[in-house]
Structures are given as structure tokens and as C-alpha cells.
Amino acid sequence: MHPLASPAQPLAQPLAQPLARLSPPEVVIVPPARPIGPPTAQSHPFAEAYATEDIVLQTARSLARELGLDSVTPAAGSVLRLLAAAGSAKAVVEIGTGTGVSGTWLLRGMRPDAVLTTIDVEHEHQRIARRIFQEAGFASSRTRIITGRALDVLPRLADGVYDLVFVDADPTEYSACADAALRLLRPGGVLAVNGALAGGRISDPSARDVDTLTIRETVRSVRESEEWIPAIIPSGAGLLVAVKR
Ligand SMILES: C[S@@+](CC[C@H](N)C(=O)[O-])C[C@H]1O[C@@H](n2cnc3c(N)ncnc32)[C@H](O)[C@@H]1O
Numbered sequence: 001m002h003p004l005a006s007p008a009q010p011l012a013q014p015l016a017q018p019l020a021r022l023s024p025p026e027v028v029i030v031p032p033a034r035p036i037g038p039p040t041a042q043s044h045p046f047a048e049a050y051a052t053e054d055i056v057l058q059t060a061r062s063l064a065r066e067l068g069l070d071s072v073t074p075a076a077g078s079v080l081r082l083l084a085a086a087g088s089a090k091a092v093v094e095i096g097t098g099t100g101v102s103g104t105w106l107l108r109g110m111r112p113d114a115v116l117t118t119i120d121v122e123h124e125h126q127r128i129a130r131r132i133f134q135e136a137g138f139a140s141s142r143t144r145i146i147t148g149r150a151l152d153v154l155p156r157l158a159d160g161v162y163d164l165v166f167v168d169a170d171p172t173e174y175s176a177c178a179d180a181a182l183r184l185l186r187p188g189g190v191l192a193v194n195g196a197l198a199g200g201r202i203s204d205p206s207a208r209d210v211d212t213l214t215i216r217e218t219v220r221s222v223r224e225s226e227e228w229i230p231a232i233i234p235s236g237a238g239l240l241v242a243v244k245r
Helices: 045-050 055-067 074-086 101-109 123-135 150-156 171-184 210-224
Strands: 091-095 115-120 143-147 162-167 185-194 228-233 239-244
Touching: 045 074, 055 101, 055 123, 074 101, 074 162, 074 185, 074 239, 091 101, 091 150, 091 171, 101 115, 101 123, 101 162, 115 123, 115 150, 123 143, 150 171, 162 171, 171 185, 171 210, 210 228, 210 239
Parallel strands: 091 115, 091 162, 115 143, 162 185
Antiparallel strands: 185 239, 228 239
């Protein structure tokens, strides 16, 4: 187990050494030779290699792998950073903290005074993410880390004040999360949903598993809604992005 993942080492305490020196060789990963994450024909190797990750992101990604989590790929992370920067994002909601890969990319695009509200049902994942955000240089005031199920937490968040909502948790809840995003976002705010290509199954009519069906329905309803200006970005597992009119 990676030292940062050990329950015996409280992540709330500051690191005594730089993160690079804490990482044993087996978890210090080199930039990928092929796309990370679920295989998709659309995720281009050059786009993945173009988005380089530092030791903090590499460590967060490595810890996610140990926990069996799929983090956003570097290319998808760079798109999230771009969306946050393009919108001068001051308030962002993330559904699915994981170990903090996507959160770190988002924070790096957000304004210096911006706050990331990140939700996850697993406290253990968030304990690691909190430490990753700290190691990435973000003050604790820059993150609001809420433990709970997305559909329980989202109704408690304020209407119309968020610049970006990123969804990367339970695919069967994607439609409900997109509906919640419409309420949470200001006009001109952006929704981004990870996994929009459903692992390459999105356009395969014979794929009728519950995750694919829900993702397909979310992609369709966002495209047909008068309230969104949508696009699919085929980076990583695929991002459904949509601007709220
Ligand atoms: C794919 S991982 C997120 C990865 C993260 N976005 C990243 O790129 O670093 C999905 C996360 O969603 C969380 N999750 C699953 N179902 C959830 C739910 N209903 N509400 C909140 N979080 C949930 C899991 O515990 C897991 O940490």
C-alpha cells in the first residue's frame, strides 16, 4: 500500500518530506505510452501525451489505481482545466472526488480565489484527495470536501451560483446529476460529464447495460434540451460538455 493511502498515517498532518521522496519507486509512474483509463478508439495517444502530469498528479493517479478507481485521463484533465480557465471559474462542483486527479486539474484552471466543492460517498478516497490538494499547493480554504451520496448532497447546494459542474461518479445517476447541474449553474456555466462514450459502447445499439443506457439517455436529453448548448469532446473516456443558456 502506498504510504499516503495508509490509515495509520493521518493525511491531515503535513508531510514531513516532499511527496516525491515519500513515493516508493513502484508508485512513481512515468508518462503513459498509451492512453490511461477505459479504452476508447477516440482517445488519441498524442492528446494524452500532450497533457503532461507532475509528480502530484502521477501520485494521485497511482493511488487511484491501487483503489481500483478510473481517474480522468491526462487529456480529459487538461480539458477540465481549460474549461475552468476559460470561464474564469470561481465556484465549481465536482461529483466524484476519487483521489483528486480531476480536482487538481480543475483547481489549476480556476481563479486563485476560487473554491472547488467536491462530493464523494467514500471518505477514504477524500482523505487521500485532501492530501493531494495540499501537496499541489492549494490552501484548505480552496476546497469544500463533502462526504455523501451525490443525490443527497446536491439539493443542499445553492441555485445558479456555480460556473462549472463536473460529473464523474455513478453513471446510473448521470441524468439526475445533469438535471441538478441545470439548477446549480449560472447562465453561461458549463456542465462536463465524464465517460460520455460509455467505453466505446455509446453508439452500439446492442449495448443495453444499465450504465450505457443511462449515459445514452443523458447525452440524448442534453442534446435535445433547449436549455443546453452541447458538444462531445472525445478525450479520455469522452466528455459531454454543455453550456447553460
Ligand atoms: C471514477 S471515480 C472519480 C475519479 C475522479 N473524478 C478523478 O478523476 O480523480 C468515481 C468516484 O465516485 C464515487 N461515487 C460513486 N458513486 C457515488 C455517488 N452516488 N455519490 C457520490 N460519489 C460516488 C466513488 O466513491 C469514486 O470515488
